[in-house]
Amino acid sequence: MSKHALVSFTGNTEIHTEITLTGSKSECNRALIISASSKGAVKVENMSIAADSVTLERILNQISTATPHQQTVDVGPAGTAMRFLTAYLPTLPGQFLLTGTERMKQRPIGILTEALKAVGADISYAEKEGFPPLNIQGPLKQTAATVKIKGDISSQYISALLMIAPSLEQGLTLQIEGELTSLPYVNMTLNMLEEAGISHSWDGQNISIKPQPFKPATLVVEPDWSAASYWYSIACLASKAEISLPYLKEKSLQGDSRIRSIMTAFGVKTATTAEGITLSSTDKNFDEEVLDLKDCPDLAQTIIVCAAALKQNLAFTGLETLKIKETDRVKALQNELAKIGVTLNEDNLIYTLNCENLHFPERVIFGTYEDHRMAMAFAPLSLLIKEVVLEEMDVVEKSYPDFWKDLEKAGFTVTVI
Ligand SMILES: O=C(O)C1=C[C@@H](OP(=O)(O)O)[C@@H](O)[C@H](O)C1
């Protein structure tokens, strides 16, 4: 039986708390692949407890390069792990079936697999052309060192290729076609590779990495800024807030640290302290009418739900990639915002909120669509709605397993129903 979370907040919504967030799953998943590629020269510190990272670590520890039999590698719902392993497994001697949840089988991978095949990888589709599960036969015998790849569907394809590039006999040049989406994630990959001794060149379109050895290094995973975004939302919707988030740094490899500047307009002030950062509530001042979220797609749900609750008819661009994430996030947002009378309408790739009929019923049950970010983006509405139910509460495990515990620490009541 699936469990749901009933979240409420009794009395005056003043929040004073300190929350230590787990490590970024994006940074952690890169650190794990880089460490495996370096054959142990690169160590990982402050591992994330995100289920997706735990899964990737377990897989990397379990796969064997000594067995002639096919090994099934199941990433569950972990998209980044799926994309990174699609590139990493072909570099190993072995035969693999790389698979995941039913939703994973609907998340496209063809752009990455075709690029890998062009470089010499032996990969075929076990079910539907262009989608997982994949049959992979390694080790890759390199046939080309330059490959074209579309940049506007998922940056994870590019990060996946960049991380195997230094281990390829001829290195790799990626010719990026179209606009690069989720750009900060590519920068994160290149920065972490650099920390591990790997240099690159990037002329605006082509990214090249020569064959080169990893140097001994320790990659320290920073706390998760995407997880921090839910605390920004809470600080914004509470009547008063002072929320400390230790170890978070303003200058981060994570593009989602942009939540800090976006949330100034939403009335959340961020102070840098010796320990990390502290969020406090201040006056709201919406000046920008259109927010482009192409660089930070994982913030979209947090920001859109928060704007809706504040009755701000903001417009958003850069939401195209949301359709292929854990769920079709635009559709999921449209369905669930309707429960508080808000619509999210698309016109020419501009999405606009209409909050004219915003209302807060006494009790709202929000669906979560196997998507951790749906649960975490809607939970803060319990500061405005007496009873908020988030279905399938375990979805948060994917990136932020302590989410419910942390809400309780901050004064929310979370009942499992
Ligand atoms: O590389 C990464 O760690 C990620 C890149 C982004 O995906 P896209 O590049 O597909 O937008 C982001 O949504 C995902 O949660 C993590």
Ligand SMILES: C=C(OP(=O)(O)O)C(=O)O
């Ligand atoms: C899109 C996400 O993850 P992934 O693509 O790694 O499944 C996410 O965490 O929001």
